[in-house]
Amino acid sequence: MRAQIELLGVTKRYPNGVEALRNVTVRVYRGEFLAVIGLSGSGKSTLLRCINRLVEPSEGRVYFEGEDVTHLRGEALRRHRQRIGMVFQQFNLIERRSVLENVLVGALGRVPVWRSLLGNFSAELVQEALHNLEIVGLAEKAAEPVRALSGGQKQRVAIARALMQRPQVLLADEPVASLDPATAHSVLRYLEQLNREHGLTIVCSLHFLSLVRRYASRVVALRTGELVFEGAAEEITPERFRHIYGEEAEEVELR
Amino acid sequence: MSLALRIRALLADALLGAYIGAVVYRIVWGQILGGSPPESVTLAEWLGYAGCAGGFALVGQLARCTPGAWLLWRESMRPWQRTVAQHVVWATVVLTIWTGWSVARVSPVEFFSAKGLESAARLFGALLRPELSILDAALLAMLQTIYIALMATLLGLPPALLLGFLAARNLMRAHPVTFALYAVLRVWINFVRSVEPLIWAVIFSVWVGIGPFAGMLAMLLHTVAALAKLYSEQVESIDPGLVEAVESTGAHPIQVVFYGVVPQVLLPFLAFTIYRWDSNVRMATVIGLVGGGGIGTLLMQYQGLARWQEVGMIVLLIAAVVWVMDYLSARIREMLS
Numbered sequence: 299m300r301a302q303i304e305l306l307g308v309t310k311r312y313p314n315g316v317e318a319l320r321n322v323t324v325r326v327y328r329g330e331f332l333a334v335i336g337l338s339g340s341g342k343s344t345l346l347r348c349i350n351r352l353v354e355p356s357e358g359r360v361y362f363e364g365e366d367v368t369h370l371r372g373e374a375l376r377r378h379r380q381r382i383g384m385v386f387q388q389f390n391l392i393e394r395r396s397v398l399e400n401v402l403v404g405a406l407g408r409v410p411v412w413r414s415l416l417g418n419f420s421a422e423l424v425q426e427a428l429h430n431l432e433i434v435g436l437a438e439k440a441a442e443p444v445r446a447l448s449g450g451q452k453q454r455v456a457i458a459r460a461l462m463q464r465p466q467v468l469l470a471d472e473p474v475a476s477l478d479p480a481t482a483h484s485v486l487r488y489l490e491q492l493n494r495e496h497g498l499t500i501v502c503s504l505h506f507l508s509l510v511r512r513y514a515s516r517v518v519a520l521r522t523g524e525l526v527f528e529g530a531a532e533e534i535t536p537e538r539f540r541h542i543y544g545e546e547a548e549e550v551e552l553r
Numbered sequence: 554m555s556l557a558l559r560i561r562a563l564l565a566d567a568l569l570g571a572y573i574g575a576v577v578y579r580i581v582w583g584q585i586l587g588g589s590p591p592e593s594v595t596l597a598e599w600l601g602y603a604g605c606a607g608g609f610a611l612v613g614q615l616a617r618c619t620p621g622a623w624l625l626w627r628e629s630m631r632p633w634q635r636t637v638a639q640h641v642v643w644a645t646v647v648l649t650i651w652t653g654w655s656v657a658r659v660s661p662v663e664f665f666s667a668k669g670l671e672s673a674a675r676l677f678g679a680l681l682r683p684e685l686s687i688l689d690a691a692l693l694a695m696l697q698t699i700y701i702a703l704m705a706t707l708l709g710l711p712p713a714l715l716l717g718f719l720a721a722r723n724l725m726r727a728h729p730v731t732f733a734l735y736a737v738l739r740v741w742i743n744f745v746r747s748v749e750p751l752i753w754a755v756i757f758s759v760w761v762g763i764g765p766f767a768g769m770l771a772m773l774l775h776t777v778a779a780l781a782k783l784y785s786e787q788v789e790s791i792d793p794g795l796v797e798a799v800e801s802t803g804a805h806p807i808q809v810v811f812y813g814v815v816p817q818v819l820l821p822f823l824a825f826t827i828y829r830w831d832s833n834v835r836m837a838t839v840i841g842l843v844g845g846g847g848i849g850t851l852l853m854q855y856q857g858l859a860r861w862q863e864v865g866m867i868v869l870l871i872a873a874v875v876w877v878m879d880y881l882s883a884r885i886r887e888m889l890s
């Protein structure tokens with residue numbers, strides 16, 4: 299069986315010369331919960347963005363469902379992005395608009411441009427948005443402005459926005475890095491539920507190994523742009539841990 | 554030592570040398586000491602300044618006792634070299650202030666002359682007894698001024714909005730064609746902005762004739778450029794995270810601007826626009842002075858007739874309206890933020 303996502307020998311060189319990824323090959327299989335770990339600056343965000351092509355690889359190939367998406371442009375690129383949801387560490391919501399309006403942003407790819415400029419979303423889309431808010435347990439907050447929400451709630455709004463894309467894959471770039479531990483678990487449980495019950499493939503960068511062990515079915519580790527580990531979370535021995543995070547790092551700090 | 558730094562130091566010394574030469578010859582000798590340099594600058598004079606520039610730079614390189622030398626050899630300078638360089642700087646400052654005083658013809662004697670004080674007292678006395686009977690005419694002229702300013706702001710708004718986005722580096726840099734457009738627009742905006750509206754009014758009055766329309770066009774043009782600059786800077790300082798999030802949904806670039814950029818700039822845009830209307834009212838009174846219509850023109854008419862009590866009335870009215878506009882616009886902007 300071919301993997302759902304294949305990054306084959308991907309290198310990303312930013313215009314300033316930084317090599318954020320070096321010859322990285324990663325396969326993501328349908329329905330798995332893949333964690334991406336590594337120090338900050340190791341290339342996790344870049345790896346995720348090569349999948350939905352917010353970033354264009356300098357070398358190598360990216361396949362999605364067998365289709366080469368490495369250098370897509372224009373309309374084809376937008377169609378590719380639509381099938382992949384993404385959530386971010388900083389939530390990236392429109393703070394002054396309502397929860398519902400923010401969720402509807404996820405449907406922009408399906409709405410004619412001129413209609414979306416008028417803010418004119420069909421009743422079905424609104425219904426679907428409310429349904430997605432229900433999935434993340436926020437249906438009763440639909441009318442509230444996002445800025446009135448807590449961090450955990452904001453991240454759940456962001457998840458609902460991603461669900462509006464009816465995605466096959468959900469990318470999560472350090473989704474809980476700015477949340478307290480209890481809230482982090484509650485957000486990750488929603489991702490886990492989407493993964494288990496809706497069969498959504500999840501690629502999630504995380505900082506804490508305890509979270510990785512608890513939620514991820516598989517782990518890849520990056521170090522200065524290179525893939526240095528691939529396997530189950532249990533296989534990360536203290537020795538491998540030091541290889542990923544450097545000699546000085548102590549596991550306790552990353553629990 | 555880097556070549557760039559060396560060139561910078563040489564240039565600094567050369568410019569300083571030429572500047573000191575020109576000021577001493579033209580101002581100190583020509584104006585203050587009563588010498589008589591020729592009206593036009595002769596070739597010999599230009600060559601003289603070039604000599605000053607070269608000489609000073611040369612001294613800087615050899616004796617290492619000039620400001621330029623300080624840029625290069627700051628650490629290794631001897632005390633006397635340092636002292637000389639400092640004195641050169643001080644001498645330049647003194648010379649510059651002396652020049653400014655002379656060029657502006659600052660004259661305490663005239664400021665405190667008996668005749669002058671008497672005229673001033675008459676004028677201020679009249680201003681303090683404003684002629685109330687022209688209040689209705691002044692109010693009408695003031696309304697005209699406010700409407701001229703409003704028109705310039707409203708008509709300037711749509712083009713300024715468009716330019717605000719097209720002149721934002723972060724939106725335009727992706728593609729060479731859009732980046733070229735960005736560069737052209739930046740130059741245009743900076744040029745239009747750097748010419749005062751009063752000067753634009755003079756230009757437009759040749760085009761459409763003296764009057765409110767010329768004044769309005771002048772402010773309109775300046776408003777477009779000034780607002781476009783403010784808007785584009787706001788667009789450039791947005792958080793790219795939201796833009797990226799909207800992009801990641803597969804939205805069209807127009808939708809990305811509408812949902813990723815606009816919500817972040819809407820309130821600041823509104824605040825800038827209100828501020829601009831308020832400064833346009835102030836500008837409109839000034840443009841009225843050169844025939845742009847409204848209250849400024851009325852003021853010039855009474856001033857020409859030396860009717861100081863009427864002038865006093867108008868000045869008070871302008872002050873009151875400007876103060877109210879200032880206050881209102883500040884309060885509205887406060888509410889927006």
Ligand SMILES: Nc1ncnc2c1ncn2[C@@H]1O[C@H](COP(=O)(O)OP(=O)(O)O)[C@@H](O)[C@H]1O
Nearest residue numbers: 312314316318337338339340341342343344345
């Ligand atoms: N847009 C960019 N332009 C230039 N360099 C970048 C850009 N984005 C990331 N980088 C650099 O690429 C490297 C990897 O960054 P990133 O993928 O964000 O790592 P991580 O998410 O693991 O912190 C870092 O050195 C970072 O400074």
Ligand SMILES: [Mg+2]
Nearest residue numbers: 342343471472
């Ligand atoms: Mg990152």
